[in-house]
Amino acid sequence: MRFLPLTDADRESMRRCLGIKDTADLFADIPERFRFPTLSEIPEALGENRLLERFRELAASNRHDEYLPFLGAGAYRHFIPEVVAHLSAKGEFLTPYTPYQPEVSQGSLQAIFEYQTMITQLTGMDISNASLYDGGTAAAEALLLMQRKSRRPRILVAESLHPEYREIIQSYIQNLDIQVETVSMDPSTGRVDLEKLKATLNSETGGFIFQSPNFFGVIEESSAIAKLTHSVDAYSAQIVAEAMSLAFLKPPGEHGVDLVAGEAQSFGLPLGFGGPYLGFMATKAEFLRQLPGRIVGETVDVENRRGYVLTLSTREQHIKRERATSNICTNQAWCAVRSAMYMATMGHDGLISIARANHTNTAYFADRVRTLPNIELAFPRNFFNEVVVRVKNRQVDDLLSHLESHRILGGIPLHWFYPEFADCLLINITEMHRKSEIDRLINAMGGML
Amino acid sequence: MRFLPLTDADRESMRRCLGIKDTADLFADIPERFRFPTLSEIPEALGENRLLERFRELAASNRHDEYLPFLGAGAYRHFIPEVVAHLSAKGEFLTPYTPYQPEVSQGSLQAIFEYQTMITQLTGMDISNASLYDGGTAAAEALLLMQRKSRRPRILVAESLHPEYREIIQSYIQNLDIQVETVSMDPSTGRVDLEKLKATLNSETGGFIFQSPNFFGVIEESSAIAKLTHSVDAYSAQIVAEAMSLAFLKPPGEHGVDLVAGEAQSFGLPLGFGGPYLGFMATKAEFLRQLPGRIVGETVDVENRRGYVLTLSTREQHIKRERATSNICTNQAWCAVRSAMYMATMGHDGLISIARANHTNTAYFADRVRTLPNIELAFPRNFFNEVVVRVKNRQVDDLLSHLESHRILGGIPLHWFYPEFADCLLINITEMHRKSEIDRLINAMGGML
């Protein structure tokens, strides 16, 4: 077996050293009747050539690559420079463990320190952790963090937060002493209904968690939200599911929010059928001791040379056990390093111009879709790269099938998550779409309506 | 431009340092009327996304991957473990220059030293150089080497040597004081006609160069050949175009030949539409000072630690200029390193078992093809993984078109190189062919004949 370096002779001499006849003797503690199951359901080994063949077949039985996609909703198709793939594939980044021994882990540690820095620059926050699992769990951690820090039992969640994120939050808090209440949206703007928010906030409220751009693609009024929450001494957490928007929009920090968390898959991670992605969390400095997850900090070695270490681990499970700020151990370190590679490669101008291209393309779609009969933008202003269209007198599923017959994946039907939006479709357009492809979507839509 | 790290500000400050206004001033020596051509034939730059698109289109306009191939003749389709691709793609192996500064090149140097060792083990020779361009030029270098060493003007070449190799030899010697004569084959065995060889050898003959397995796939009688050449104090050079055969056949060194050269593409290099491949050359120790190409040798550093350097460079063009043993400078170093990775990964047992699988599959084809009417093995014995079939009463091109209509690339028609073999097809079968694929070829052939 190519993964097993012991030879039979090695095994024999090792058994001699151990004074056993048969390696099976090492398992004598295991109840005999359960020892060495046959596992007949599992096929025998495949050679590397057959393994590759098998996976090529599996790959070929996917058909999505024949379709022009307009799917977003928390997972975005963006350009990834090839240099990112090459560098992140290096075994030296791929195969270490969590950098517990900093003297031989400066590669990963410095890369993560740089990641943390770029995340703070993009969000306008003071500090960032080293990653969380994904956007949805980052949102849940943000909620728990606000609750811990505020010591208040009640957290508000915007209806326009990604429905999967809300589901995850619900699962995370179901057994904890936290009450979560939903703040609904203004159906005309797609934004948080600020009046309702104001009415719901009270002195029991630890914080408000909202997404911007929100699930409908609409940019929220973060400044107003931050002000409202602060008026009852509660925190505000802005969730960002499309990290690319950070390079287009005013940083959440400048709006006064206390915490930004979300999904950074857009920064160099492929769609990958949903994972691994990259949860991030950046906050004001005051949250530091309550932050979940790993944190890398700068220090010096005994010769006073700059170096990096995992730090503030007294927050963590391996020290604090059940009183830790979270149970996270393995995080998404490599994804963070890869996203740092992406951000560094795109650079200041690149990231901004790609973000602009996202918006410009989406704006072009908006211009054109408005000329179609029987279809409208549900929320006609303040979107980044995602819009909701409302189809008049039509089931949105019919439209989707029609588009599919034109080899287009036209978007995500909102009724999956919001039954009241049965006539709405969430459409994502990025820098990857050519003008002609947007035109193709418009024409296919026009042909149906 | 992402490949140009200078900023406009840098350029400006550098120009100030140089005391020039315009970078164009640096080119003042160039005749003005020829300065700065417009190059309007060349399109403007493509962004990385468009570049990849363009090459994906080019790749898609190849259609060969829809066909079951049986093409060999000096370029062979073999299994390459993925680990080889991953390791050889490392930038640290891909992007250095020739290791002129050994203190910072031990990676490449040790890898080449190991390559040299494995080549000598496979060929049964004393020494190996660090690579040559490819099999054809290696054959030409072998011929020149024998002539230099023997100081005799006449070199014999077997008719069954790869026709391209013979063409290259002809080009290489056309302007030199060397006479080359062809020794024809025995049409019943496909081997060198030993009687003719004996008759042609004389005291003016410096050496005889033959291929085994030869172009027709037939294993030559190396021992007898070596004996015959030695009887007139001439050298014998065995060319190996299918390096995989070395793991199946008795090493040339044991047959007494003086020199082995050829093509090692089979060891881990993809078909790649013909290149880059890997010329190799291994000889008895006595040829050392006359060897063409780079050689890596072991030595020690000032602290007496084992290390490697390029050595014996007094043979080479940068020292000896027009009296060098060859003009080669850049060789195929990375291919040699990659092939060493391949050989090490396959290992002793792997290389031998893959070589056997080549032969077994080809033998199975031979068994089956002999059952077909109107078709025969032109040289029915002593082949490795390539055979010639003769089609009775038929143009071989018709058979090939028929096979192509069955999505099979049936082989190489010998009339490309040997008009007298108009009814013959050279068929290669490797470990990559499944039994069912060989059956498919047989059935398609049977359907036509």
Next chain:
Amino acid sequence: MNALPELLFDKSRPGKTGYSFESDPIPETEQYVDPELQRAGIADFPSLSEVEIVRHYTNLSHLNHSVDSGFYPLGSCTMKYNPKVNETIAAMPSFTNAHPYTPHHLVQGNIGIMRDLEARLCAITGMKAFSLSPAAGAHGELTGMMLIRNCLSHRGNPRRIVLVPDSAHGTNPASAHFAGYNVKEIPSGPDGVLEPHTLREHLDKDVAALMLTNPNTLGIFERHICELATALHENGSMLYMDGANMNALMGIARPGDLGVDVLHLNLHKTFATPHGGGGPGSGPVGVADHLAPFLPPPVIPKQDGSGPRYHIPDTIGRIKNFYGNFLVMVRALAYLMSLGRSGLRNVAEDAVLNANYIRCRLSELLDLPYQSRTLHEVVFSDKGLPVSTLDIAKRLLDYGIHPFTIYFPLIVHGAMMIEPTETESLETLDLFVTAMKEILTEAESDADMVRNAPYNTPLRRLDEVQAARHPVLRWQPREQE
């Protein structure tokens, strides 16, 4: 070669570009976004050329110890070799380019991968169903504890307490806590395993479950597991198994047969997916039949051709976006296919043989606090040594060897937790043993030398106290420093 590269931000110069992307020209459009919502620039965000990026990360990469570069016997972490072919497979465009909300009939290959992986994990563990959603081991624990809680709630009472042996990994109590339980630590017995009588002493109607790592973090098989399971089940409690150490058991015994109700696996350990310097992982959760109704969505149906199920009436609810870490699952399945049925047992046997060989060779030199038979790892203590576990660990770095896990499990004084894994050769094990011997000799003759190690690493011992006291967590432009 050893100096740390400058930071990206120090190298950055405005005007440099590392990328090249060509967008289509788009006609002028209406202005849809309020200007005050837009940003101008990103202060201090780096600008570098492509070659500078490549050099930065190439040079950083050389500062890492990794499985690809050497021995990494980090106990409990199963730092085994990650086959390269899995990377090739996980990089196939059909997998990397698939959007998670693609209509199911267009991604049957991907769904087939998850289905096959689940089936194999069921076969290996004897569990009846799996959720592939959890992103890592700890996430699997949380999911598993939620499953238990929901199931008990369904039976009428979620109960309040989860028992965790004192040898448990920190994630166990933390996860139980985030599932709303109070954690009660219980002691392992003198031979390092949980005694049934200890369990019984703590067992009452408040106990929801026991979280048991098996083999435990001492590397010892919890040989009373069947009895523990029975006691728990009779009390209406459940047995959670932390399966992070499944590398010792696959092909050897199936937790489902032993009475386990729910367990998690770490694909990034047992199933050879690379750990990435700290993730991503994948921590599938396997359950017995009675817990299956509570699994989080999406649930992959067993029959071919159908899409995942989202509506699971009794579910604990979603715990992760989309399907989980799909590309990690792809690697794990590729690994399982490479091993095949018999390979599983071969792996476990060699892993256990290697660990026992280390144990045998080092037990003359080091204190072995528990004498019980151990499986895939072995834990020594620094009792009686002139230097501490930390010192030995740091000195090992000078030998080019990554240290074992140190100071865990907490029940061993100065624990050295050594897990060689099956992908290490006898030669490597012997080199390690020799290095340990030499270090202990060094420690006898010159303890200070060992205490000041390492010497030959890119940096020497780092000041972790300063890092925590004066946290510098991001680069700042010089002016503001």
Next chain:
Amino acid sequence: MNALPELLFDKSRPGKTGYSFESDPIPETEQYVDPELQRAGIADFPSLSEVEIVRHYTNLSHLNHSVDSGFYPLGSCTMKYNPKVNETIAAMPSFTNAHPYTPHHLVQGNIGIMRDLEARLCAITGMKAFSLSPAAGAHGELTGMMLIRNCLSHRGNPRRIVLVPDSAHGTNPASAHFAGYNVKEIPSGPDGVLEPHTLREHLDKDVAALMLTNPNTLGIFERHICELATALHENGSMLYMDGANMNALMGIARPGDLGVDVLHLNLHKTFATPHGGGGPGSGPVGVADHLAPFLPPPVIPKQDGSGPRYHIPDTIGRIKNFYGNFLVMVRALAYLMSLGRSGLRNVAEDAVLNANYIRCRLSELLDLPYQSRTLHEVVFSDKGLPVSTLDIAKRLLDYGIHPFTIYFPLIVHGAMMIEPTETESLETLDLFVTAMKEILTEAESDADMVRNAPYNTPLRRLDEVQAARHPVLRWQPREQE
């Protein structure tokens, strides 16, 4: 981290396997091969597991300086950055899996690549046709000299002599020699370029050609080139241009316009294909119209859809198997497409600007033997220094910088030939200048320290004399040593 890894052979143990391949079972067949022709084993051939292979080469890789890891100002070698996207492209299965004897209608993509590359090279150089066959620069030279010889033979007399300036690269005289010519070295003038009167002194009816490197190996543009060409042509001789330094000229001037009859290019230099630690390269040869009939097969026709031509009546004959180094061509074309029309000139301008900046900064410190304007590289001498060029080179290694080319060209005493290329930043150039300054200061105060450098490299100075005196060119099993 610095020790050299053991050799594969020392690590090898019979019974280890690094591969896994599954062949189909094949029924028993007849025995076709005489038993005495078959081999049993391969003595001492290595056997290792996959993880051992990975570690071996990972650790070896860390011992190399490379363009990916740092500055590499090796003069004449154009060690520029090799874009990663080209590697992705060259690895596309449709290119890597194509057999060179595939019927042409099934490989039109590949043929199109070669056609486009040729067209671009023609446009850049002003030559009329190209052969992509040559495997490297020296191979291109040989091909070019054969072309000249065949053309002259066709005109009645191949002539005997090729003139080569004393500053030429060693491959020039060697290639001329292997094309059957006698080489006559001629001196360059006091300002480093070949003077027309020098040429005329040597020009007679025996002279077949002049081989001129332009810009030459001093980095100086041969500014009399048009006059030289005219003199040659009037004498019935030809002008061969060694185009290895085309990085200074692309987008700036076209050799074809200057009177060049034939030239070679080094794709592995000017066109950014990686040098691979010494190859593979690709050395296309471009010709003026009168040499086109002699090109080696295969010739790629200009019109789309057709196959290559093999039957070229006046050809010099084939010089390389198949089409040449196709996958190198793919990378070069990708690079050219990335640059586009204007990028070519930008590259040359920055390359020349960088070299002149180095020249300007270092000329206070080092002797500059030729004062002429230089382009992409600059050559200093060690005249007047307390240490030699070799010492400085070795000391540079301690600064993490690969040395310049040393002792070439031969006409400069202790030559230091510095070619930064356009892919270096101003910061890197400044670091290099600073390092040079420091080394020269060190040399003043402690010459021996510099003479014994390097100190911080994986190995220290190696004994090249011993290597040549007692050649050890392969590993041998210990018994036989």
